[in-house]
Amino acid sequence: xxxxxxxxxxxxxxxxxxxxxxxxxxxxxxxxxxxxxxxxxxxxxxxxxxxxxxxxxxxxxxxxxxxxxxxxxxxxxxxxxxxxxxxxxxxxxxxxxxxxxxxxxxxxxxxxxxxxxxxxxxxxxxxxxxxxxxxxxxxxxxxxxxxxxxxxxxxxxxxxxxxxxxxxxxxxxxxxxxxxxxxxxxxxxxxxxxxxxxxxxxxxxxxxxxxxxxxxxxxxxxxxxxxxxxxxxxxxxxxxxxxxxxxxxxxxxxxxxxxxxxxxxxxxxxxxxxxxxxxxxxxxxxxxxxxxxxxxxxxxxxxxxxxxxxxxxxxxxxxxxxxxxxxxxxxxxxxxxxxxxxxxxxxxxxxxxxxxxxxxxxxxxxxxxxxxxxxxxxxxxxxxxxxxxxxxxxxxxxxxxxxxxxxxx
Amino acid sequence: xxxxxxxxxxxxxxxxxxxxxxxxxxxxxxxxxxxxxxxxxxxxxxxxxxxxxxxxxxxxxxxxxxxxxxxxxxxxxxxxxxxxxxxxxxxxxxxxxxxxxxxxxxxxxxxxxxxxxxxxxxxxxxxxxxxxxxxxxxxxxxxxxxxxxxxxxxxxxxxxxxxxxxxxxxxxxxxxxxxxxxxxxxxxxxxxxxxxxxxxxxxxxxxxxxxxxxxxxxxxxxxxxxxxxxxxxxxxxxxxxxxxxxxxxxxxxxxxxxxxxxxxxxxxxxxxxxxxxxxxxxxxxxxxxxxxxxxxxxxxxxxxxxxxxxxxxxxxxxxxxxxxxxxxxxxxxxxxxxxxxxxxxxxxxxxxxxxxxxxxxxxxxxxxxxxxxxxxxxxxxxxxxxxxxxxxxxxxxxxxxxxxxxxxx
Numbered sequence: 001x002x003x004x005x006x007x008x009x010x011x012x013x014x015x016x017x018x019x020x021x022x023x024x025x026x027x028x029x030x031x032x033x034x035x036x037x038x039x040x041x042x043x044x045x046x047x048x049x050x051x052x053x054x055x056x057x058x059x060x061x062x063x064x065x066x067x068x069x070x071x072x073x074x075x076x077x078x079x080x081x082x083x084x085x086x087x088x089x090x091x092x093x094x095x096x097x098x099x100x101x102x103x104x105x106x107x108x109x110x111x112x113x114x115x116x117x118x119x120x121x122x123x124x125x126x127x128x129x130x131x132x133x134x135x136x137x138x139x140x141x142x143x144x145x146x147x148x149x150x151x152x153x154x155x156x157x158x159x160x161x162x163x164x165x166x167x168x169x170x171x172x173x174x175x176x177x178x179x180x181x182x183x184x185x186x187x188x189x190x191x192x193x194x195x196x197x198x199x200x201x202x203x204x205x206x207x208x209x210x211x212x213x214x215x216x217x218x219x220x221x222x223x224x225x226x227x228x229x230x231x232x233x234x235x236x237x238x239x240x241x242x243x244x245x246x247x248x249x250x251x252x253x254x255x256x257x258x259x260x261x262x263x264x265x266x267x268x269x270x271x272x273x274x275x276x277x278x279x280x281x282x283x284x285x286x287x288x289x290x291x292x293x294x295x296x297x298x299x300x301x302x303x304x305x306x307x308x309x310x311x312x313x314x315x316x317x318x319x320x321x322x323x324x325x326x327x328x329x330x331x332x333x334x335x336x337x338x339x340x341x342x343x344x345x346x347x348x349x350x351x352x353x354x355x356x357x358x359x360x361x362x363x364x365x366x367x368x369x370x371x372x373x374x375x376x377x378x379x380x381x382x383x384x385x386x387x388x389x390x391x392x393x394x395x396x397x398x399x400x401x402x403x404x405x406x407x408x409x
Numbered sequence: 410x411x412x413x414x415x416x417x418x419x420x421x422x423x424x425x426x427x428x429x430x431x432x433x434x435x436x437x438x439x440x441x442x443x444x445x446x447x448x449x450x451x452x453x454x455x456x457x458x459x460x461x462x463x464x465x466x467x468x469x470x471x472x473x474x475x476x477x478x479x480x481x482x483x484x485x486x487x488x489x490x491x492x493x494x495x496x497x498x499x500x501x502x503x504x505x506x507x508x509x510x511x512x513x514x515x516x517x518x519x520x521x522x523x524x525x526x527x528x529x530x531x532x533x534x535x536x537x538x539x540x541x542x543x544x545x546x547x548x549x550x551x552x553x554x555x556x557x558x559x560x561x562x563x564x565x566x567x568x569x570x571x572x573x574x575x576x577x578x579x580x581x582x583x584x585x586x587x588x589x590x591x592x593x594x595x596x597x598x599x600x601x602x603x604x605x606x607x608x609x610x611x612x613x614x615x616x617x618x619x620x621x622x623x624x625x626x627x628x629x630x631x632x633x634x635x636x637x638x639x640x641x642x643x644x645x646x647x648x649x650x651x652x653x654x655x656x657x658x659x660x661x662x663x664x665x666x667x668x669x670x671x672x673x674x675x676x677x678x679x680x681x682x683x684x685x686x687x688x689x690x691x692x693x694x695x696x697x698x699x700x701x702x703x704x705x706x707x708x709x710x711x712x713x714x715x716x717x718x719x720x721x722x723x724x725x726x727x728x729x730x731x732x733x734x735x736x737x738x739x740x741x742x743x744x745x746x747x748x749x750x751x752x753x754x755x756x757x758x759x760x761x762x763x764x765x766x767x768x769x770x771x772x773x774x775x776x777x778x779x780x781x782x783x784x785x786x787x788x789x790x791x792x793x794x795x796x797x798x799x800x801x802x803x804x805x806x807x808x809x810x811x812x813x814x815x816x817x818x
Contacts, residue, residue: 055747056740056765087736089750089766122733123767227719232737310636310719310805311813318814324531327496328641331465338464341498356465357498358532396719398810404720405727405806 002160003285003374003394005277008148014165014176015144017201018042018241022142023153026134028127029082029120036131037153038103038138039077039197045241046206047074047115048213052234059085059092059126060116061233063100072112077237078103078138079117079195080131081156086232087123095128102132106139117195117235119156119182151180154195157403158183162274168263170256171246175202177263181221181271183278194231194275196221198268199239202260203248212252212261213238220268224392225307226279227400238264276392281399284316287377287392292342294385298335302380303391305333313396316376321367323352330380342383348376411569412694412783412803414686417557423574423585424553426610427451427650431551432562435543437536438491438529445540446562447512447547448486448606454650455615456483456524457622461643468494468501468535469525470642472509481521486646487512487547488526488604489540490565495641496532504537511541515548526604526644528565528591560589563604566812567592571683577672579665580655584611586672590630590680592687603640603684605630607677608648611669612657621661621670622647629677633801634716635688636809647673685801690808693725696786696801701751703794707744711789712800714742722805725785730776732761739789751792757785 019041026036041047049068051061067074078099085092100114107114118126151161165178179198198216217236242248251257277285288307293299306312309329315322326345331338345353347370352362370376428450435445450456458477460470476483487508494501509523516523527535560570574587588607607625626645651657660666686694697716702708715721718738724731735754740747754762756779761771779785 054737054740055742055744056736056749056752084733087733087762087766089764091766121731122737123762125767232733232740310809314810314813317810320814324493324496324641327465328463328531331463331641333464335464340465343465353496353532355498357496357500396810397814398807400719401723401726401805401807401810404723405729 002278003282005160005274007160008151008163010148012165013147013151013163014167014178015147016176016178016199016241017243018045019199019239020142020144021146021150022138022140023146023149024134024138024141026080026130028080028130034153035081036134036138037079037150038135038142039150040107040139040142041075041239042241042243043075045074045239046204046209047237047239048209049235049237050213050217052231054232056087056232058118058233059088059096060118061235062093063096064115064235067100067112067115070112072110074115075109075113076103076107077115077117078135079119079154081119081154083118083120083124083126084122084233085118085126088125092126095126098128099131103135106135115237119154119195119233122232147178147180154180154182156182158278160278162271162278164267164270164274166263166267168259170202170244170249170260173244173246175200175244175246175260177267179267179271181275183275194221194234196236196268196271197239198237198264198271199241200264201241201243203242203244203246204240205248205250208249208252209238209240216264216268219265220272223390224272224276225304226276226394227308273392276394279394280403281397282394283374283397284395285375285392286316286394287390289377289388289390290380290382291388292382292385293387296387296389299382299387299389300391302330302333302335302382303389305329306378306380307391307393310396316371316395317397319368319371321364321371323347323367326378326380327353338382339384344381344383346379348373411687412691414569414683416569417560417572419557421574422556422560422572423576423587424556425585425587425608425650426652427454428608428648429551429553430555430559431547431549432555432558433543433547433550435489435539437489437539442491443562444490445543445547446488446559447544447551448559449516449548449551450484450648451650451652452484454483454648455613455618456646456648457618458644458646459622459626461640463641465496465641467527467642468497468505469527470644471502472505473524473644476521476524479521481519483524484518484522485512485516486524486526487544488528488563490528490563492527492529492533492535493531493642494527494535497534501535504535507537508540512544515544524646528563528604528642531641556587556589563589563591565591567687569687571680571687573676573679573683575672575676577668579611579653579658579669582653582655584609584653584655584669586676588676588680590684592684603630603643605645605677605680606648607646607673607680608650609673610650610652612651612653612655613649614657614659617658617661618647618649625673625677628674629681632799633681633685634713635685635803682801685803688803689812690806691803692783692806693804694784694801695725695803696799698786698797698799699789699791700797701791701794702796705796705798708791708796708798709800711739711742711744711791712798714738715787715789716800716802719805725780725804726806728777728780730773730780732756732776735787735789736762747791748793753790753792755788757782
């Protein structure tokens with residue numbers, strides 16, 4: 001059961017001018033599944049992406065990087081589920097290229113104008129003929145109001161499709177921001193991919209695109225973790241169609257820039273949080289905020305140490321205020337000169353640790369009360385500076401083991 | 410059920426001249442438990458230790474470091490279970506000192522000649538009066554043949570006591586090496602401590618002691634992992650009583666030095682492996698060997714990435730040859746210029762991956778056959794150098810979650 005995450009209604013997911021989406025059943029791994037999605041982009045659209053840092057990155061990730069670097073305007077994307085096309089060697093690259101060529105041929109584009117994405121089992125050959133055979137049906141299905149349908153099309157073992165929308169006013173014009181995502185490889189391991197697509201019809205100067213994609217990822221998808229496993233296929237793509245009637249945004253520091261960037265970040269964060277809420281076996285949504293560090297980097301390192309600790313995560317699952325486990329994780333996060341007597345720990349509004357030791361006013365029943373909640377904020381003060389950072393995660397439950405131990409069979 | 414690990418018979422754990430061990434029931438956390446152990450060392454004994462790198466290290470670890478640095482000859486050690494005396498602030502230090510002072514007073518020593526060790530729940534005040542009250546009984550119990558009894562005395566939630574012995578010939582004299590250990594904090598998290606004590610009656614030049622402790626830890630306890638959690642109390646101590654009748658070893662490169670060091674490493678490794686075999690919920694003992702790296706450090710980083718991956722660990726639990734998960738972990742281990750086309754993967758004698766892709770000769774039933782075993786070697790070739798390193802770990806099972814989610818209640 002996902003944590004406080006609803007199935008999005010189709011009418012709540014707003015279309016973005018300049019983008020049409022289509023879904024088909026290609027039988028990639030199993031029959032009768034919507035396992036092939038295309039996104040068709042109008043001329044004038046700008047695309048930027050950030051991709052997994054895993055050195056064993058999948059073939060489609062390599063092709064995405066290559067096509068984006070070619071300078072050709074991206075006009076289409078194709079996503080298959082059921083197979084990650086990772087650990088597939090040279091044949092995997094050939095298959096990813098063939099997929100792009102087939103879609104480019106159908107749409108009369110250069111193959112470099114197509115970005116491919118795959119999610120599914122690692123180390124199995126991609127059934128490229130079935131994918132290519134499914135492309136015409138997916139293209140024929142393409143409509144501007146198919147975002148919710150596409151959110152379902154890119155699902156693998158996600159239990160809920162993930163989509164979010166909002167509108168903001170830029171230069172007097174209504175701008176729409178819509179995105180979809182699917183479970184992270186960290187969460188849906190065998191399916192090995194976090195995918196996120198965030199689109200807007202706003203006008204944004206091309207020079208801002210790559211930094212925008214990086215910043216949005218850093219503030220959202222790069223701040224979530226389930227179990228620390230970085231997938232081979234993680235991809236996050238920002239699509240800007242430039243069709244809204246306002247002067248192009250040329251800076252993130254003026255009023256329009258601030259509003260647009262905050263709107264895009266809010267949607268990106270909602271999509272990222274949805275991945276955590278639908279994490280394998282998740283029963284709790286945990287915010288880990290670290291304050292008082294010398295740098296944001298050390299705050300982040302501490303937050304990840306806490307968020308990755310199986311001991312901390314099982315304690316949350318058990319609603320057990322066994323909070324020494326959090327202190328232990330803070331201690332091994334890699335800050336060599338950390339002074340433990342400066343540490344503070346809050347669980348929501350309960351002050352648990354002061355000066356590195358148990359707060360004399362802390363009572364176990366207060367901790368117990370917070371641990372019973374489905375959304376909890378862990379706030380750690382390092383007492384050595386002004387920097388802070390935040391990471392979102394979930395607990396570690398029996399169902400995590402069940403899903404990951406049993407699901408392939 | 411521990412993986413291929415037997416309860417040691419008392420007669421198989423050999424006494425070491427110059428050391429007596431005693432155990433008592435102090436009621437630290439629960440009544441009727443052997444929870445207090447002392448080790449009494451003859452004059453002329455040398456001691457060196459390595460301790461957790463966790464910055465939230467427990468009070469006894471801080472006192473151990475202080476007493477070892479004082480240059481006073483260590484003549485006694487005291488270990489309590491049930492309480493880690495970690496996250497206890499200034500009071501924790503006062504309590505650890507008081508324990509040392511009480512034992513020193515009983516034995517007519519300087520308090521700096523006593524090393525304290527604690528293992529148990531974090532962030533609870535140490536019941537120091539009960540520990541001090543129990544010391545006379547523990548001292549009265551001290552005998553040279555009480556190693557197996559001491560192995561039980563330092564257990565917390567370990568299911569099997571851990572002890573190992575062997576004898577080697579040095580300069581014509583029989584030398585005994587005996588050690589005991591208890592479950593790592595990583596394994597027995599709430600009990601928050603890996604403790605290891607390795608003793609020999611061999612004669613070793615004092616200048617070799619600290620490096621010996623470091624090297625033995627590096628080859629044994631520092632190469633095991635269960636879930637990546639580094640405890641606040643981890644301690645490994647080497648005790649050399651110098652009572653065997655041979656000339657002192659002054660170098661690890663001559664014949665006697667090699668034999669003694671190998672003997673000590675073998676016992677240290679057996680004790681470290683025992684911790685993994687008795688890991689929480691462990692059903693498999695996994696050796697992760699990484700070869701062909703440029704440095705041992707990068708091999709170790711890859712081995713740990715694989716050994717820590719919850720996805721890899723759950724696949725082993727399920728006996729599921731879902732081996733792409735291993736490739737993904739190799740890819741995110743932090744080698745920035747890793748060329749995936751150089752990667753090889755063997756599971757025992759089965760060649761699974763060649764050149765970064767699935768070996769055409771690999772058949773799923775071969776992988777399945779190996780995954781069914783209780784002891785498995787994962788061998789990863791990086792194809793970029795001559796260095797190698799090895800890490801030992803276990804799988805991640807339902808019982809891990811059960812134990813860590815439920816055990817405090």
